[in-house]
Amino acid sequence: MTTVGFGAWAGRLADPGNVTGELAYKVREGAEPFVPASAAPEWGYLASDSVNVLDAGANWTIVYGAPYAHYVFVGKVLVGHKPKHPNGEALNYFKGNHSNAGPDWIERAADANMAGWETFVVGRLIG
Numbered sequence: 001m002t003t004v005g006f007g008a009w010a011g012r013l014a015d016p017g018n019v020t021g022e023l024a025y026k027v028r029e030g031a032e033p034f035v036p037a038s039a040a041p042e043w044g045y046l047a048s049d050s051v052n053v054l055d056a057g058a059n060w061t062i063v064y065g066a067p068y069a070h071y072v073f074v075g076k077v078l079v080g081h082k083p084k085h086p087n088g089e090a091l092n093y094f095k096g097n098h099s100n101a102g103p104d105w106i107e108r109a110a111d112a113n114m115a116g117w118e119t120f121v122v123g124r125l126i127g
Contacts, residue, residue, distance in 0.1 A: 024060035030113040034105035037097035075103030
């Protein structure tokens with residue numbers, strides 16, 4: 001009979017929390033070129049405005065905390081006085097700072113970066 005012990009990778013597979021957190025930061029970094037960034041500071045820089053990566057237990061979350069972030073993410077124009085409301089028109093994105101800026105930036109970043117993210121996770125879990 002022989003007993004085979006698992007290496008350190010087994011512990012990382014059992015508790016991938018650190019890897020998940022590290023991946024959340026990588027996703028935030030990879031999404032940066034797709035997040036709109038205004039040319040005028042007074043309009044705010046959504047790409048860096050109130051962005052946090054939060055540890056919510058097993059569910060890490062990237063939060064864009066600007067009050068208008070949701071509408072920029074879904075690509076809707078806001079009109080009126082505070083509180084503003086969407087008028088149903090599609091948002092035109094300024095691309096001077098980030099040429100890939102547009103809606104749904106996390107999915108668009110995933111399309112561009114998924115292979116690298118997968119390689120990172122595999123390397124961290126079994127490397």
